[in-house]
Amino acid sequence: MVFLEQAIHVLYFVFAGIIGWFLLRNLFKRASRPGIVYDIVYAYCVIPFLLRVLFIK
Amino acid sequence: MYLTTSLILAAMAASFALASWKLKSPELSMAIAAVVGALAGGLGFPTRILVEGLFTNLDLAILFVCASVFVNVYSYTGAMNAVTRKLVRSVDSKWLLLVFMAIFMLIPGALTGAGSVSIFVVGTLVSTVIRYMGLSEKKAVAFVFVFAILSAAAPPINLWTMLMTAQANMPYVGFTKLLALPILLVGAFTIVYLGWGAKRESKEKILAELPEAPEGMNWFRILCPLAVLAGLILLSLYLPFSVPVLGLPLMFVLATIVAVLCNPRKATIKDYYELIGRTMEQVFPLVATVISVGALVNVIAATGVRGLIGITFVTLPIAWIYLTALLFCPFAQGALSYGSAIILGTPLIFLFNARGMNTTVVAAALSLIFPIGDCLPPSRIVGRISCETVGYAGSYMSFLKQIALPVLLLGALALAMLVAPNSFSFLK
Numbered sequence A: 001m002v003f004l005e006q007a008i009h010v011l012y013f014v015f016a017g018i019i020g021w022f023l024l025r026n027l028f029k030r031a032s033r034p035g036i037v038y039d040i041v042y043a044y045c046v047i048p049f050l051l052r053v054l055f056i057k
Numbered sequence B: 001m002y003l004t005t006s007l008i009l010a011a012m013a014a015s016f017a018l019a020s021w022k023l024k025s026p027e028l029s030m031a032i033a034a035v036v037g038a039l040a041g042g043l044g045f046p047t048r049i050l051v052e053g054l055f056t057n058l059d060l061a062i063l064f065v066c067a068s069v070f071v072n073v074y075s076y077t078g079a080m081n082a083v084t085r086k087l088v089r090s091v092d093s094k095w096l097l098l099v100f101m102a103i104f105m106l107i108p109g110a111l112t113g114a115g116s117v118s119i120f121v122v123g124t125l126v127s128t129v130i131r132y133m134g135l136s137e138k139k140a141v142a143f144v145f146v147f148a149i150l151s152a153a154a155p156p157i158n159l160w161t162m163l164m165t166a167q168a169n170m171p172y173v174g175f176t177k178l179l180a181l182p183i184l185l186v187g188a189f190t191i192v193y194l195g196w197g198a199k200r201e202s203k204e205k206i207l208a209e210l211p212e213a214p215e216g217m218n219w220f221r222i223l224c225p226l227a228v229l230a231g232l233i234l235l236s237l238y239l240p241f242s243v244p245v246l247g248l249p250l251m252f253v254l255a256t257i258v259a260v261l262c263n264p265r266k267a268t269i270k271d272y273y274e275l276i277g278r279t280m281e282q283v284f285p286l287v288a289t290v291i292s293v294g295a296l297v298n299v300i301a302a303t304g305v306r307g308l309i310g311i312t313f314v315t316l317p318i319a320w321i322y323l324t325a326l327l328f329c330p331f332a333q334g335a336l337s338y339g340s341a342i343i344l345g346t347p348l349i350f351l352f353n354a355r356g357m358n359t360t361v362v363a364a365a366l367s368l369i370f371p372i373g374d375c376l377p378p379s380r381i382v383g384r385i386s387c388e389t390v391g392y393a394g395s396y397m398s399f400l401k402q403i404a405l406p407v408l409l410l411g412a413l414a415l416a417m418l419v420a421p422n423s424f425s426f427l428k
Helices: A004-028 A036-053 B002-023 B026-038 B048-052 B058-076 B079-092 B094-112 B117-134 B136-153 B159-167 B176-195 B203-209 B219-238 B248-260 B271-301 B303-314 B318-336 B339-354 B359-375 B380-390 B395-419 B422-427
Strands: none
Touching: A004 A036, A004 B248, A004 B271, A036 B026, A036 B048, A036 B058, B002 B026, B002 B395, B026 B048, B048 B271, B048 B359, B058 B079, B058 B117, B058 B219, B058 B248, B058 B271, B079 B117, B079 B176, B079 B203, B079 B219, B079 B248, B079 B422, B094 B117, B094 B136, B094 B176, B094 B219, B117 B136, B136 B176, B136 B359, B136 B395, B159 B339, B159 B359, B176 B359, B176 B395, B176 B422, B203 B339, B219 B248, B271 B303, B271 B318, B271 B380, B303 B318, B303 B339, B303 B380, B318 B339, B318 B359, B318 B395, B318 B422, B339 B359, B359 B380, B359 B395, B359 B422, B395 B422
């Protein structure tokens, strides 16, 4: 059980990484909501995912 | 102190309104309001507060993404089309089908405590079916929204009540009937109110318009992903010490894997990769909203505005609390999400307890008022998801007008419970 819980804990870091990757990809290349306003929104929304993946927070 | 904090609040509200008007992005407007609030409060450019705030709702953002990926993959397999066809073919009565759709909407939210989960899991299916029952797009989005907020308040999991009772050292016991009865009344009213006058299209016409279900899609393939999801949720609820803590996002991911395995059509990894990319674009406004709200709430707390709002409300004379509860509590929900239960709910429980009123009924009443705010700014999370799921193209104000009556009825019932809690204690 302890091992499983730790594995799940790591999985959530993986999820954060995958979502962060897609946000980063969409920051540079996306079909909807073009323009600098959403560039800024994408840019700051990536921050928590990146920090989580890098084990900073 | 009051004056300074009130001025900060005014500066934040003005900057939010101005940014919303000029930039047309509620997410960035919230971030700007947070920065303006911090500057007005003398905190300088609050990098640490903002970055910490971005993490407040990170789990919720991950949940939204995982739930959306599940729903989109499930729809991609053709299961949604198949189940819609089967439902339309086998149930003739409009009212019976509306009741089924209402129950479908209530279950996921009642089990998870989040109305948005109901919309993600069954919102598309429900909106498709009720549109064929003759409900307009506006009525369909109202149906989805009202049942989503009712599902969040429905027992066994009502997060507002759980948070309030945990803070007030009360047991989470005796809420089932207190919550279920008003929800059933409002649910029945909503079905009649929205379904009245709607003319069901002929079965043949509906079936002709609906996309064909893919070959090989049977009940097993349709139900398997949903059964896995429901099974995992029930396991975590009723056998919490026998299964590891999975968390809703992982449950959705596991159900997505099952949906992929049950797909009768051939699809490559690239197809799924592109599907997830599209889903991310689709769900991004919500992700951005919950992340921006976190930053805004952190600044609201740091500048003392949160305390100002909470203290101002709970120190009002009791008659004023009754008069303004339907205004303050929903707007607090719009700004603070579940935090509203802690900031306003718990002090109110102590206040009513000191007056000898039944606190179980009070907590239930408040937890029926808070969900109303899920359609209010700045976050409007459930309202926005409802509009996006149904594909509602009308203005947000017209959506608010459509939901006004059922929501007011819910508010009136909750207010009656709040004003005379001891009269409702027989429902405990």
